[in-house]
Amino acid sequence: MNELDKIPVRQELSVAEGNVKRSNPLANVFDELVRFCQSRSMFMLHYCTGCGAIELPPAMTSRFDMERLGIQPMVTPRQADILLITGYVSVKTLKRIILTYEQMPSPKYVIGICSCTVNGGMYWQSYATAKVLKEYLPVDIYIAGCMPRPEAVISGLRDLMGDIKSGRADNWKRYFQNYDHYLGNQQKLFGEDWQTPTDIIAEAEHYGLMTDQTLGEHTALLQKHQQPLEALEFSLGEKREKIQGENPREKNNE
């Protein structure tokens, strides 16, 4: 029994912060305007993992036209607001999803589409599938179904719009506030040396979202194994030739 199994994963605390009203009435009006604009302009990054992706093209194109609601596809996590996960999530895929999620700028929202993201669906008995998505990421809205029709997808997105407008969609804060919980679950799956390039703890400090749930035994484990990020080495000439020389396919061509 290794060290990781001895550490229990903490329960997630529900932080009842909700819609904090500022005392200045003008600031309130400004907040409302910003939230309205955030709800009416959503750039989505669709991480098409499983079969649910097939329902997105009709939702985006002429039949159901998501652009009516201000929803457009974007291609990089830096530009995106919502992360659509459209099907079963294998352990290997989950690593990429977490990398992508952590690179998105807040406020960010996660939508789990299809039953597979809710409880594993038909992959319940699979050894290689992460069953419950919300153990690893804070999910804002689930759209259940196998697969949900485009109407259901759009209805789910409208629910999210309503949540953003009223200020209830603040699940992205939970990731910072309960980082130890999420990291614990991630470590159970990926091993104790799991790490991402994004420094979540520093970000939590920066945004003032540190709680006593942010740090814990799992983050201590992360800091123990963390290797500092180093810039990739740029090299032209010698090194490149060496790498090409090692490639067997190149040799055959010669």
Place this chain on the structure above:
Amino acid sequence: MHFYELLVELLLMPILAFVIGLAMVLMMRRIGARIQRRVGPPVLQPIYDIIKLYSKETQISHGLMHEIGIIMAVGGFIAAMTLLPVPGMSGLTDKGGAVTLAYMLMIPSLGMALGVGQCANPNGSIGISRALTAMLAYDIPFILVIFGASYVYGTTNLAEMVAIQQQQDVSSWGIVQMPLLALTALLILPATMGKHPFEIYVAPSEIATGPMVEMSGKFMGGLFVMQCFQLYTAGVIFTTLFLGGGVYWITFLPKIFLVVAIPMSVAYLFPRYRTEDVLRLMWKWPMLLGLIGLAVVMK
């Protein structure tokens, strides 16, 4: 001109350009939607996008040059706006002229290149190198057009060009005086706006939007603002050189919107050209047309 009057004009011209540019972005997206048989975005969508991008809580900066690059990109266009004559306002048009304007319009691309370079994302570097190559491709026909127009009107002052074209009816417009140069300008218009079929440097599914790949929050918002200015500038330059410019807003606005709508309506029907094909195409047909047009007006 009175000093305060000039100050008000310098403030008003970029703001007006931005508002009209927002409407042009909306028109562009609506045209795209209609061609694809969609409804398209609501009327205030460009404003929602920009407010949302500026209100992001995470602003990922990759260093000082990243921020200065975006400021250069937007600032270059704001400076160019004061050189474009619009009805009732001429700003710095008499002092600047067409040549300064041509220089000023290169600053945004160079600013973007500096900013993207700091991001150190390979997709961004590929994108910006393609964008600068495309600029090299369309700038030579563009300079030919400006040169020809200046020769015909006998001045590089844009305000005077408008005055000369307004002396008679449509027959004194640039498009009648030098149709070949007008056609050249129309051909390079989609390239100056960075639209299909010359948008290989954006290429969302191949190089992940190229120069914009690392832009988030306010940086992306800056680029959205820049796009508004870009469309407006293209429309106003063409109108000023060839369509009689603007004396009244009621005739000026339809002209600039029409000029921007033409490449937009054609844009969504074509796939993209590769960068070397853009170069070959631009240096072959528009340049040939431009040179013939120049020979015709110079006789």
